[in-house]
Amino acid sequence: MTDNMHTKKLAEIAKTIRSKNAGVDKITFDIIFRDRDDYDLVRNSGALTRESVAVLYGIKDSRISDFVEYDPASAIKFTIYRNRPSGSMGDPDIFGAQQYAPLMDMDIPLP
Amino acid sequence: MSSTRIICPNGHLGFAPLMTKSFHIGVAEKPDYIAADSGSDDIGPVPLATDTCASPSQWQEHDLEEMLLAARKLDVPMIIGSAGDTGTNSRVDMFVEMIKSIAKKHGLSQFKLGYFYSEVDPELIRTKMQNGSPILGLDERPPLTESELDATDHIVAMANAQPFMDLLDKGADVIIGGRSSDSALFAAAAMHNGHGPSESYYLGKVLECASFCAEPYGGKETVLGEVNDNGEVLVTAMSPAQRCTIASVAGHAMYERSNPFHENVAGGLLDMSNCVYEQESEKTTRVTGANFIASEEMRVKLEGAGKLGERFVGMAGIRDPYSVAHVDQIIDWAKTQVKKRFGEEGYELRYNVFGKNGVMGELEPVKETLSHELCVVVQATAPTAEMAEEICITGTRQMFYARLPDVKGTAGSVSFLLDEVLQASPACEWTLNHTMAVTDGLELFPRHITNAGI
Numbered sequence: 001m002t003d004n005m006h007t008k009k010l011a012e013i014a015k016t017i018r019s020k021n022a023g024v025d026k027i028t029f030d031i032i033f034r035d036r037d038d039y040d041l042v043r044n045s046g047a048l049t050r051e052s053v054a055v056l057y058g059i060k061d062s063r064i065s066d067f068v069e070y071d072p073a074s075a076i077k078f079t080i081y082r083n084r085p086s087g088s089m090g091d092p093d094i095f096g097a098q099q100y101a102p103l104m105d106m107d108i109p110l111p
Numbered sequence: 112m113s114s115t116r117i118i119c120p121n122g123h124l125g126f127a128p129l130m131t132k133s134f135h136i137g138v139a140e141k142p143d144y145i146a147a148d149s150g151s152d153d154i155g156p157v158p159l160a161t162d163t164c165a166s167p168s169q170w171q172e173h174d175l176e177e178m179l180l181a182a183r184k185l186d187v188p189m190i191i192g193s194a195g196d197t198g199t200n201s202r203v204d205m206f207v208e209m210i211k212s213i214a215k216k217h218g219l220s221q222f223k224l225g226y227f228y229s230e231v232d233p234e235l236i237r238t239k240m241q242n243g244s245p246i247l248g249l250d251e252r253p254p255l256t257e258s259e260l261d262a263t264d265h266i267v268a269m270a271n272a273q274p275f276m277d278l279l280d281k282g283a284d285v286i287i288g289g290r291s292s293d294s295a296l297f298a299a300a301a302m303h304n305g306h307g308p309s310e311s312y313y314l315g316k317v318l319e320c321a322s323f324c325a326e327p328y329g330g331k332e333t334v335l336g337e338v339n340d341n342g343e344v345l346v347t348a349m350s351p352a353q354r355c356t357i358a359s360v361a362g363h364a365m366y367e368r369s370n371p372f373h374e375n376v377a378g379g380l381l382d383m384s385n386c387v388y389e390q391e392s393e394k395t396t397r398v399t400g401a402n403f404i405a406s407e408e409m410r411v412k413l414e415g416a417g418k419l420g421e422r423f424v425g426m427a428g429i430r431d432p433y434s435v436a437h438v439d440q441i442i443d444w445a446k447t448q449v450k451k452r453f454g455e456e457g458y459e460l461r462y463n464v465f466g467k468n469g470v471m472g473e474l475e476p477v478k479e480t481l482s483h484e485l486c487v488v489v490q491a492t493a494p495t496a497e498m499a500e501e502i503c504i505t506g507t508r509q510m511f512y513a514r515l516p517d518v519k520g521t522a523g524s525v526s527f528l529l530d531e532v533l534q535a536s537p538a539c540e541w542t543l544n545h546t547m548a549v550t551d552g553l554e555l556f557p558r559h560i561t562n563a564g565i
Contacts, residue, residue: 020366020367021153023152023249024152024414024541024544025249025251028367030365030366058476065250065369066370068370070371072357072361072386073364073365073371077365079370085156085541085544086153086155086156086541087540089490090490092469093471098471099471101471102475
């Protein structure tokens with residue numbers, strides 16, 4: 001059971017959580033924070049990592065092309081390979097714009 | 112050489128119209144160039160494969176008219192990249208005709224209209240492959256095969272700044288570019304004025320999507336970019352409601368790319384790892400420290416798309432909780448009926464179940480369906496429209512007749528919004544996301560100059 005006193009949802013902390021195509025073969029995810037403190041809080045929590053997003057999306061590590069912490073924008077960013085290029089038959093999200101939603105409920109432990 | 116100032120009123124010109132108020136504020140700043148990119152590969156493979164636009168011509172004309180009238184009034188160059196979404200030859204010709212017709216409509220004095228093409232003949236690529244120059248894949252794609260090439264209808268090459276600079280050198284007042292890197296058209300203007308490639312390509316990088324580098328969020332507003340003698344880039348929001356902040360400008364560097372530190376263009380890489388962002392004034396952010404690294408080999412990115420077949424779409428709703436829980440069996444029933452009629456191959460049949468995992472498919476972490484109702488979208492593609500329609504209607508209507516063992520409702524397993532299937536755009540696929548070696552940045556981009564106006 002989650003201890004509500006000591007965790008927050010990522011959506012409560014981040015200013016922006018978004019996803020979008022990065023070219024035709026990848027989708028990139030941006031989690032942007034209001035300030036350095038919130039950014040450091042999430043970075044230091046260890047909850048949002050290359051491993052944790054692989055588990056969340058049910059994908060192998062090899063499908064993650066990049067996972068970067070980007071200080072100038074106080075942002076965490078990762079990118080995954082699509083199984084098929086954007087707009088292939090049955091692709092429900094040609095722009096890749098609605099793939100971020102599961103990140104919103106991620107539990108971030110507070111210090 | 113002093114500073115060079117460029118306004119950009121729109122990213123992906125034509126996809127939605129520019130906002131005129133902030134554009135006119137930008138024009139009043141008397142910039143040295145007015146420039147915008149009109150391309151995107153976000154729109155899926157259909158426009159390139161079928162050589163059509165994703166943007167309505169009214170919006171393209173609206174923006175070209177605003178920009179042309181302002182540029183001619185100020186007597187400064189106007190630059191457009193990736194004409195008509197895809198930058199194919201027909202889209203370049205279409206924009207050239209639009210410019211001529213707008214000039215005529217307004218009785219503009221004669222000016223030089225430069226344009227270049229980006230489309231690549233598949234046979235040229237085949238020859239390169241056969242001569243031992245592999246077409247290397249991007250994003251983990253393997254090198255291009257001849258069968259992938261055969262499945263491709265249109266290929267465009269991604270120009271860097273060189274074709275734009277060549278046309279500026281030849282005195283073009285207006286440039287319509289074929290497919291090009293978003294940053295290249297802005298970089299060309301700055302480099303034409305003598306600035307270095309590092310600050311010029313960075314200027315392009317920050318301006319390419321107009322107000323996406325400003326906050327609060329709002330697209331299609333004009334921004335002003337300036338590059339000065341010290342190699343500094345200054346970017347200013349023109350909308351009274353927006354500012355360019357450290358966060359908004361740095362944030363834009365990561366938009367739509369896998370990595371915020373690197374931007375590849377033909378012949379080099381813009382390294383933004385050491386960029387320093389400073390708030391210059393309320394609406395302006397200053398950026399320094401970008402570094403353009405020329406590559407040893409000139410490789411140009413190729414985008415290619417091919418048509419798979421004609422496509423029809425059907426829709427069905429499900430409300431019975433037992434049927435919601437057994438939607439996979441309903442779909443299996445319908446697929447089986449299609450297989451009985453059409454066999455296993457020669458067509459493609461896809462189901463998206465909205466309410467279950469319609470938006471995310473295999474990436475959806477919610478495995479247990481929580482919705483009380485579902486919408487099933489059925490897509491069929493086949494070589495002919497008749498066959499695609501029949502497969503789609505079979506795949507949709509047979510869900511109505513699905514035989515579930517314990518269903519209470521025996522008069523129909525799904526609801527229909529329409530008792531028909533609808534013809535959609537053809538099914539297409541991105542067949543090329545590759546690079547090809549060239550001898551120089553002008554090789555694939557034939558350039559032309561004509562006159563417009565009276």
